Amino acid sequence: MSKIKYYYDTETCKYERVKVKKRDIVINALGFMSLSLVLAVGIILVLSKYFDSPKETALRQENEDLKGYYDLMQSQLENMDQMLKVLQEKDDNVYRAIFEAEPIPETVREAGSGGALKYKNLLESDLSNKDLVLNNLTSIDKLKKRIYIQTKSYDEILELAENKDEFYAAMPAIQPVANEELRRLASGYGMRTDPILKVKKMHYGTDFSAEQGTPIYATADGTITYTRKSQTGYGWHIKINHGYGFETLYGHMSKFAVRSGQKVKRGQIIGYVGNSGKSTAPHLHYEVHVNGIAKNPVYYFYQDLDANEFDEILRLSSIENQSLGSYSNR
Structure with missing residues (x-):
């Protein structure tokens, strides 16, 4: 029951x-309601600024969880990238080197796979964290491309390994003339003095001094590419294709014991030492080519030399002296 209020009237006393x-x-009611409304709005604003709603709290926790998963994924990608780099280094420097296969160029390994254009819809979306997602997707694409290239490389290495007997038979692994005392190596691979021009020139093979008629041996299994008689350069010379990128050349011969197209075995006599072409004394000029590039033949003399003999012949081949033939007209 509401209270009844009175006032003192001075006129009537x-x-x-x-x-x-x-x-x-x-x-009065409207004023009270307005004040209550203002207070309520103020309280709501303060609470919304300093305190999260249950839904906002859940979303914030979800974002934190997603950020943690992203960091974990990024860490895993970096670990996978490091492991793949180790595999690539072993592939180029060990496995492919063993089988004389060329390393895979870095430009091929790092080739792109479409880039950000693959994710046009993502770029045009309103997703707040699209940069994080895009970075991860791009990294995954690059990793997938490098893994694919690495698997193809292993397929190639596996094929070489399965044919290793044929591969090793094709490698020029012996000296082309009998040289038990290691005294016949007269001039090695590298810059040498030309015997005719008397200037230093690149000598793309190894010279073995030997008497006229000394037998010359095929250094690996292969097929005679050609037998050629010339009055200049290599003189009478033979070229053998061994397969797997290996080729050998034998120059300044006096006689052939094989013919073009004939298959030969390592250690088989293919001809005899001579003094034909631009030669200053009876000797054999011997070259090794791998995939069309001249290599130091001494590096392949592993089958008929022990470790000490290999070191010695390597030392002899490194001495800068005069070659026994001139090849200015090659």
Whole structure:
């Protein structure tokens, strides 16, 4: 029950009852409601600024979890990248080197796979973390491409390994003339003095001094590419294709013991030492080519030399002296 209020009327000297108008009641009610509304809005604003709603708390926790998973994924990708680099280094420097296969160029390994254009829809989306997602997807694409190239390389190495007997038979692994005392190596691979021009020139093979008619042996299994008689350069010379990129050349011969197209075995006599072509003394000029590039033949003399003999012949071949033939007209 509401209290009845009175006021003292000075004119009548009596207490009169306070009469409240409906208009005043409405105004007071509206004022109270307005004040309550302002206070409520203020409280909501303060709470929303400093305190998360249950939904916001859940979303914030979800974002934190996603960020943690992203960091974990990024770490795993980096670990996989490092492991793949180790495999690539072993592939280029060990496995492919053993089988005389050329290393895979870095430009091929690092080739792109479409880039960000593959993810046009993602780029055009309103996703707040699309840069993080795009970076991960791009890294995964590059990793997949490098893994694919590495698997193809292993397929090639496996094929070479399965044919290793044929591969080793094709490698020029012995000296082309008998040289038990290692005294016949007269001039090695590298810059040498030309015997005719008397200037230093690149000598692309190894010279073995020997008497006229000394037998010359095929240094690996192969097929005679040609037997050629010339009055200049290599003189009478033979070229053998051994397969797997190996080729050998034998120059300044006096006689052939094989013919073009004939198959030969390592150690088989193919001809005899001479003094034909631009030669200053009876000797054999011997070259090894791998995939069309001249290599130092001494590096392949592993089958008929022990470690000490190999070191000695390597030392002899490194001495800068005069070659026994001139090849200015090659």
